[in-house]
Amino acid sequence: MIIVLRPDAKKEDIDHILDRADKLGLKPHISKGTERTIIGLIGPEDALRAIPLEAFHGVENVIPILAPYKLVSREFKKENSVIPIGEHLKIGAKKVVIFAGPCAIENEDLLVEIGEEVKFAGASVLRGGAYKPRTSPYAFQGMGLEGLKILSRVSKKLNMPTVTEVMDVRDVGTVAQYADILQIGARNMQNFTLLKEVGLTRKPILLKRGLANTVKELLMSAEYIMAEGNHNVILCERGIRTFEDATRNTFDVSAIPVVKQLSHLPIIADPSHAAGKWNLVAPLSCAAVAAGADGLIIEAHTKPEEALSDGAQSLLPEKLTTLIQNLEKIALAIHREI
Amino acid sequence: MIIVLRPDAKKEDIDHILDRADKLGLKPHISKGTERTIIGLIGPEDALRAIPLEAFHGVENVIPILAPYKLVSREFKKENSVIPIGEHLKIGAKKVVIFAGPCAIENEDLLVEIGEEVKFAGASVLRGGAYKPRTSPYAFQGMGLEGLKILSRVSKKLNMPTVTEVMDVRDVGTVAQYADILQIGARNMQNFTLLKEVGLTRKPILLKRGLANTVKELLMSAEYIMAEGNHNVILCERGIRTFEDATRNTFDVSAIPVVKQLSHLPIIADPSHAAGKWNLVAPLSCAAVAAGADGLIIEAHTKPEEALSDGAQSLLPEKLTTLIQNLEKIALAIHREI
Amino acid sequence: MIIVLRPDAKKEDIDHILDRADKLGLKPHISKGTERTIIGLIGPEDALRAIPLEAFHGVENVIPILAPYKLVSREFKKENSVIPIGEHLKIGAKKVVIFAGPCAIENEDLLVEIGEEVKFAGASVLRGGAYKPRTSPYAFQGMGLEGLKILSRVSKKLNMPTVTEVMDVRDVGTVAQYADILQIGARNMQNFTLLKEVGLTRKPILLKRGLANTVKELLMSAEYIMAEGNHNVILCERGIRTFEDATRNTFDVSAIPVVKQLSHLPIIADPSHAAGKWNLVAPLSCAAVAAGADGLIIEAHTKPEEALSDGAQSLLPEKLTTLIQNLEKIALAIHREI
Amino acid sequence: MIIVLRPDAKKEDIDHILDRADKLGLKPHISKGTERTIIGLIGPEDALRAIPLEAFHGVENVIPILAPYKLVSREFKKENSVIPIGEHLKIGAKKVVIFAGPCAIENEDLLVEIGEEVKFAGASVLRGGAYKPRTSPYAFQGMGLEGLKILSRVSKKLNMPTVTEVMDVRDVGTVAQYADILQIGARNMQNFTLLKEVGLTRKPILLKRGLANTVKELLMSAEYIMAEGNHNVILCERGIRTFEDATRNTFDVSAIPVVKQLSHLPIIADPSHAAGKWNLVAPLSCAAVAAGADGLIIEAHTKPEEALSDGAQSLLPEKLTTLIQNLEKIALAIHREI
Incomplete structure (x- = not known):
């Protein structure tokens, strides 16, 4: 899960997100670019999906990385089902x-x-x-x-x-x-x-x-x-x-x-x-x-x-x-x- | 209901449609234009909707005239429902x-x-x-x-x-x-x-x-x-x-x-x-x-x-x-x- | 710019991407999750847009972070234009x-x-x-x-x-x-x-x-x-x-x-x-x-x-x-x- | 061209439409159903397209019958163009x-x-x-x-x-x-x-x-x-x-x-x-x-x-x-x- 912060996001906004991530057992990676700060969260994406991250202060956009399906996916089962x-x-x-x-x-x-x-x-x-x-x-x-x-x-x-x-x-x-x-x-x-x-x-x-x-x-x-x-x-x-x-x-x-x-x-x-x-x-x-x-x-x-x-x-x-x-x-x- | 015939529709195609219309108690109006013949069918449109007129030989297009809803329509009840x-x-x-x-x-x-x-x-x-x-x-x-x-x-x-x-x-x-x-x-x-x-x-x-x-x-x-x-x-x-x-x-x-x-x-x-x-x-x-x-x-x-x-x-x-x-x-x- | 790698991406695929990023003056951040590795590239996103990263070996998805417009954007000019x-x-x-x-x-x-x-x-x-x-x-x-x-x-x-x-x-x-x-x-x-x-x-x-x-x-x-x-x-x-x-x-x-x-x-x-x-x-x-x-x-x-x-x-x-x-x-x- | 009239269309509305049709050299066919009156106009549909019939009083809907294209149509030329x-x-x-x-x-x-x-x-x-x-x-x-x-x-x-x-x-x-x-x-x-x-x-x-x-x-x-x-x-x-x-x-x-x-x-x-x-x-x-x-x-x-x-x-x-x-x-x- 990638969280893109608003240009005006404050340190306390970031700390608040990191705090929640920590409680869910997720590891954050923070990248500060010239125009945006981005937080990558590594760990069980399902736990994250249940949280309305877009509603957090300072968040501009939330980008899921993994597909939300599991059993149907080609990654779960490589061979065609017959x-x-x-x-x-x-x-x-x-x-x-x-x-x-x-x-x-x-x-x-x-x-x-x-x-x-x-x-x-x-x-x-x-x-x-x-x-x-x-x-x-x-x-x-x-x-x-x-x-x-x-x-x-x-x-x-x-x-x-x-x-x-x-x-x-x-x-x-x-x-x-x-x-x-x-x-x-x-x-x-x-x-x-x-x-x-x-x-x-x-x-x-x-x-x-x-x-x-x-x-x-x-x-x-x-x-x-x-x-x-x-x-x-x-x-x-x-x-x-x-x-x-x-x-x-x-x-x-x-x-x-x-x-x-x-x-x-x-x-x-x-x-x-x-x-x-x-x-x-x-x-x-x-x-x-x-x-x-x-x-x-x-x-x-x-x-x-x-x-x-x-x-x-x-x-x-x-x-x-x-x-x-x-x-x-x-x-x-x-x-x-x- | 309006039935638009194909330019190559034959007399027997038209007769066949008129025959079915007659059995359903519908009155036909035929208009022959220079490029298309059109049959207007007057009477209970519901009976017609049940028939796949597009599947009839010689038919190019079927155009319903009346709305398919009744009880919900403004025509059925003029005043706003409260x-x-x-x-x-x-x-x-x-x-x-x-x-x-x-x-x-x-x-x-x-x-x-x-x-x-x-x-x-x-x-x-x-x-x-x-x-x-x-x-x-x-x-x-x-x-x-x-x-x-x-x-x-x-x-x-x-x-x-x-x-x-x-x-x-x-x-x-x-x-x-x-x-x-x-x-x-x-x-x-x-x-x-x-x-x-x-x-x-x-x-x-x-x-x-x-x-x-x-x-x-x-x-x-x-x-x-x-x-x-x-x-x-x-x-x-x-x-x-x-x-x-x-x-x-x-x-x-x-x-x-x-x-x-x-x-x-x-x-x-x-x-x-x-x-x-x-x-x-x-x-x-x-x-x-x-x-x-x-x-x-x-x-x-x-x-x-x-x-x-x-x-x-x-x-x-x-x-x-x-x-x-x-x-x-x-x-x-x-x-x-x- | 975020690059999501395929689960089967190899080290040489990653190195190849990092090499190109380096030549464009971009700083990479690599996050290895359990299911996907992600590369965040920090720097001038415009230079990156010109490169078809999706065509690179091992790349699953490319996610731009910044809006592609500049002069029209609210970030460029905060007050309403009249x-x-x-x-x-x-x-x-x-x-x-x-x-x-x-x-x-x-x-x-x-x-x-x-x-x-x-x-x-x-x-x-x-x-x-x-x-x-x-x-x-x-x-x-x-x-x-x-x-x-x-x-x-x-x-x-x-x-x-x-x-x-x-x-x-x-x-x-x-x-x-x-x-x-x-x-x-x-x-x-x-x-x-x-x-x-x-x-x-x-x-x-x-x-x-x-x-x-x-x-x-x-x-x-x-x-x-x-x-x-x-x-x-x-x-x-x-x-x-x-x-x-x-x-x-x-x-x-x-x-x-x-x-x-x-x-x-x-x-x-x-x-x-x-x-x-x-x-x-x-x-x-x-x-x-x-x-x-x-x-x-x-x-x-x-x-x-x-x-x-x-x-x-x-x-x-x-x-x-x-x-x-x-x-x-x-x-x-x-x-x-x- | 088929003109479907509103249920509340008056005789003068119909006369006005017929008058315009006559001036354009079109022949009308009128069908009175139980719920709607319909006017079919036979003749050069192009002349009609130029007139905003939907803007006429008493008109509910206007249905063109002929395709608006000519030279490109299969009717105009039966064989495939090479x-x-x-x-x-x-x-x-x-x-x-x-x-x-x-x-x-x-x-x-x-x-x-x-x-x-x-x-x-x-x-x-x-x-x-x-x-x-x-x-x-x-x-x-x-x-x-x-x-x-x-x-x-x-x-x-x-x-x-x-x-x-x-x-x-x-x-x-x-x-x-x-x-x-x-x-x-x-x-x-x-x-x-x-x-x-x-x-x-x-x-x-x-x-x-x-x-x-x-x-x-x-x-x-x-x-x-x-x-x-x-x-x-x-x-x-x-x-x-x-x-x-x-x-x-x-x-x-x-x-x-x-x-x-x-x-x-x-x-x-x-x-x-x-x-x-x-x-x-x-x-x-x-x-x-x-x-x-x-x-x-x-x-x-x-x-x-x-x-x-x-x-x-x-x-x-x-x-x-x-x-x-x-x-x-x-x-x-x-x-x-x-």
Whole structure:
């Protein structure tokens, strides 16, 4: 931790800071420049974070040196984490994994139909929402428990593991019973209560980046889950909020290599929600895989016109098939496979 | 709803859209321009919102005309809503109301000390967090139930109504029992589960704007609460995320008059969280009141250096006193009072 | 300057950095923590800025300590700068100054009409564009030299100093001849060529903040002008780009007190361009003055419907009159006047 | 153009709008819904854009239907534009073109050294700045004319076409004489004076997207150049400003397919400026090519530590060689080549 003092800081201000540092077991280094005096504090930075140093008299600025996350960090664990899904699938290994399916579970026949198509196209995980976070209270909110049961039956029938969102802490147990991967949606990325609750399970968690959250905050939210003992965290970049309105969100493709540098956790991309338009899904998918994503989660529907949610960004299965064929070549180019 | 067709849209595309519109009981108006054909659909726009028109063949763009919110809108209710707090206080009336207190409840003596000071300075509502949403799982998470009990006792002692945050749906009943106003924090603005739960109470709800949420989305989240029957909603502008890093967030002062135009609900401002620095709290408070805010929620602490949370943005009580004196004159200038 | 080393930095990396520092006449302070080694370099930070320290082997991060601006900084000059406009007017003194007028100069009679009205309402400076920066090449680009001549004649007739934008380095001399204050528009805030050119004049310069520029960058652009010897710089906050679309831009009211802390230069606000809608101009004007702005620049027009540019955000003179009356009371509340 | 009326709009408001529309030769379509009346105006939308319809009494909202750009649009020209550079090179054809070189021209020997290396690595165009837009007036501003002469001599020696930035309208002729492609930097994207000036030449123009500019505004700036008769415009995505601070800017990879849909102009990507860190350049380059970019402009330097500008984001030539080898495979995957 570096403390930059104001030019008018007095000796008693400095003594007061040094006194507090000493009580916390920190060793100070003082550097007096021509324009500013700087105090470097060496020792457990966590103890320092709890103290509002900016509120101390004479302090101009406080600069933390160490990252605030631990368990998620590349320094804590050098090798990539590989998250097993069921018996045969792994996220974060050489193979780039495709998650696909409808935005919302609408009925069993349709989910079977879509599931078969996306499996044939090359997808390994079936997505489908039973609880839907909708901006409007009047919009379709998902089928709830009934949807979970459908998802579970279709999963067995097609022999595909599944991912579905959980929004309510009271539903975590139930969702964990019916689905293979629990998704924390973008709007709940900093719902710390929910993060702790899924941290208590041992299920793989797909943690989506919030629309206005930094990569660092995404990692801190993963840290919440891991701090409860659940190390099966898969991150997901799904676009951030910016001034650009040609796309629904701005897909932050850089987040993929940045996460890879800072953390050992796998990261996948959601081009469907980032773009908001089906005809941008293919180029964004290619970009994500080329940048090193460990997987993609893509909305697909056999009848986008009739989808109860997000039809405009859903890919037809035949387009998904073509896309995955191109992705295979891109994966090879960067020494991965699909 | 306006549907703009692509220049290459065919007659069968148009017929297909008209057919769906007819089944939903909507009347179409077709305008053929030299470069685009446009279909206007008149009737219940809600039915249309459920259909992914962008996914239809030949459609270039879909433009909604009506706002998606109802109960919160100025059209639904022309007069300002006034939310009663206890027996004597009203939010949204002529008087601008000051909420003040520490970020977190730390112990009873300190809360009494701070409470007395802020009451003397002119604050009417005591703030203090028992459950704290912290970016880091290793940071102080609040005193929980014990904090609520302290808050309740101090409230009675000082005869001041209180506001405190609720983060977990399972805590709503308990928080409602101990506090006068339930706060939904910025990170939970789109935690729809929590919105519905507080909508089932009849307590006043202080709904903070999310860091990356538009005013429209803030109103939609208020709609969630009102749709459950709780019309006692107070909105709060607390800064949004932008590229500017001289302040913690960018205080969107325009949101105050924009909300006043679109909605009948009261809106207060939180200059402490917007700025992140105590020495910006006074000018932002003045700006908020001048722009028409119905109240301010300000972090104050008698010993900012020792605050367990957000000390750097906490005002000393004597500064709060001076600030409120200036605010009184500003309020008078725009025909309000404090 | 603080250099944070990577955990795997080697002794030779450190020696190499120390060697370069030594050659630049800098004194190093090395602090070895348990997780990171940090090098503090004391001496002329400018010399260091020219070196890409991040490109050095073993370096994780480089943290500058001193602000990159000098002449504009509050440290360089403690007292507020007061910029004289003509013989009687001062920007940055106790009096808050109102600039008003049409977006574009359209014809002489109209400018006289509008000028008389805004002067009567209480404005001291007449604004009007002769060169208009328009997003579209097909939109009205302003009257050019003829507009400047009209502005100059109306200025004399009404005895009001004027402000007008200059966009082309080749026009600086001409604009300086006809107008009292030269405006650098938001889109040209980092047109460094133009900044240098107006820096060579001794005219007051109104420097608008760019739509995506930080306060620090605004100050750096002012530094460009001052570095050429022209110290008559007036800053202007006019809204930044964010995701919020209820207003044309997000008016960053915090920028006003932030600039006052960092710099001695005066700062005014442009609520018309920030909001983009005339009915938000009054509350934003009140907010700006309450936050400490030294002036306001407001678009006003007697026939907004017929304005050739920005009619939708232009205030009718009678509304300007009422606004200025309210602003007088707000100014008094914070010990200013209008 | 669609005009949405306020619920309280009166018959005389509507008549007044219809009257103005009639005078402009526009045909109105009126749709009366239960909650809003809407007027569609058919005819030359440009005439309408010049009128501030939002300022008309009774108007709630004005929605343009047609894009404001013409010459740049995919509707105006269906086939991709291919811009010839010298005799042998084409931008926008099947081959993805690599531009590489130092940020700034520093001296002739070094430029030859870097040029030979990047040419050997597979680059076709040599980049190097003679005029540098620097945030600080005290930073190295480029070698100016002398730099241009060096660039021109190295270009001949290595038989590589060149790109360099022009910042001052007065330098356009000179730069056009020494370089093959004229670059308009991000900070000058809306320097309309400069756009018109380069529009008067017939040189290929590399137009970089501004840090806070939408894709639509980028296209409008290209329209400025084309409206002057110069159709040789190459667009460039180089990152936008957002709240994320892990990268210098957020590389908006979606802009590439969005531009391809809206316009016939080629678009290249600048991963170096987007990321600001050399170790992100490779993944972002892969992403850009996978998303359909027509080229890349990459900063490369043989001695990044000694670069006078942007050393931290400069790639060593050997890394560029490896990168281009990977890019070749990615290009093949999407039916392109390098």
